[in-house]
Amino acid sequence: MEQDHQMTKEDFEATFKKLPESAIFRLPLSLVHGVPLMKPIADQWERVETFQARPDDIFIVTYPKAGTTWIQEIVDSIMNDGDLEKNMRAPTHVRSPFLELFPPPPMPSGVDALNITPSPRLVKTHLPYKLVPISFWEKKCKTIYFARNLKDNAVSCYFFDQMNKSQPDPGTWDEYVEKYLKGEMSWGNWFDHVIGWWNAKDKHDILYIFYEDMKEDPKREMRKVTKFLGKNLSEEVLDKIFHHTTFEAMKENPMANYSTVPNIVFDQTISPFMRKGEVGDWMNYFTESQSKMFDTEYEERMKGTDLKFRTTI
Numbered sequence: 001m002e003q004d005h006q007m008t009k010e011d012f013e014a015t016f017k018k019l020p021e022s023a024i025f026r027l028p029l030s031l032v033h034g035v036p037l038m039k040p041i042a043d044q045w046e047r048v049e050t051f052q053a054r055p056d057d058i059f060i061v062t063y064p065k066a067g068t069t070w071i072q073e074i075v076d077s078i079m080n081d082g083d084l085e086k087n088m089r090a091p092t093h094v095r096s097p098f099l100e101l102f103p104p105p106p107m108p109s110g111v112d113a114l115n116i117t118p119s120p121r122l123v124k125t126h127l128p129y130k131l132v133p134i135s136f137w138e139k140k141c142k143t144i145y146f147a148r149n150l151k152d153n154a155v156s157c158y159f160f161d162q163m164n165k166s167q168p169d170p171g172t173w174d175e176y177v178e179k180y181l182k183g184e185m186s187w188g189n190w191f192d193h194v195i196g197w198w199n200a201k202d203k204h205d206i207l208y209i210f211y212e213d214m215k216e217d218p219k220r221e222m223r224k225v226t227k228f229l230g231k232n233l234s235e236e237v238l239d240k241i242f243h244h245t246t247f248e249a250m251k252e253n254p255m256a257n258y259s260t261v262p263n264i265v266f267d268q269t270i271s272p273f274m275r276k277g278e279v280g281d282w283m284n285y286f287t288e289s290q291s292k293m294f295d296t297e298y299e300e301r302m303k304g305t306d307l308k309f310r311t312t313i
């Protein structure tokens, strides 16, 4: 079903072109309860905080660049019982609106888009556990947390921040790794995020899964998601979903590759949204000393948790 809040790429572009670049692009981040967020989110925080969940909402939660779009496509496919025509109804951000996003009007905010999305809604958020609207838990919504290892996550963020003008300028890779480890990033520190959600997983209806596991054996992980969502799909349907959600298929799919976002915002000539989709790409960018610095911080920060990540498969 087409949804009312779908705007064309041209509408998007026209809106951005009307505004001075300095008012919308490369803005510094603002703190919300100690977490750095994009300024428009901080300015309209009350709208996020008071967001009303519905009991059949499915929350898809990630740290940025952990593979959100991938798990969104998988969840939508499962919810459509493998009827992939339905996945082609609209781009990812319309099928699964981004709760805390506030693009310049008249583009709808995530909250406005969600308010007119029919149930069951697939709600995307990058919020750390401590910032989640209370209504999430009051309504006992099912939540899928998709996590990716620190090093690949950092590389993916670096390339994204170069092409995505709504984020602060990433600077050089050497500058970026320092900032990344300190958590001076949109949505804050990677450790706080992955550990916060890990600790929450037994208190709520949360399925915590990993990018690396999904790469290793997609159908095994998709079966976990299917079961968690209370669905029962045949192997044949799972096969279809597997083929539909490979990196190669999604890179070519205009409803999944963000080609509907104008270049003025996502300049995919700098770096494509579907960049590499691999585990271990970090080895192409980290120097030995940067890798050691990350390993040291990882050991320190992960002490006392049984949460484990793999940086290779």
Ligand code: PPS
Pocket: 062, 063, 064, 065, 066, 067, 068, 069, 070, 152, 155, 156, 157, 159, 245, 246, 247, 248, 250, 273, 274, 275, 276, 277, 278, 281
């Ligand atoms: S965002 O902007 O936070 O929503 O971005 P997000 O979707 O979380 O992350 C984008 C990265 O996920 C990779 N990706 C995939 N990997 C494997 N298989 C599939 N199907 C897939 N779809 C997206 C995408 O390539 C980005 O990772 P990098 O490492 O940059 O390639």
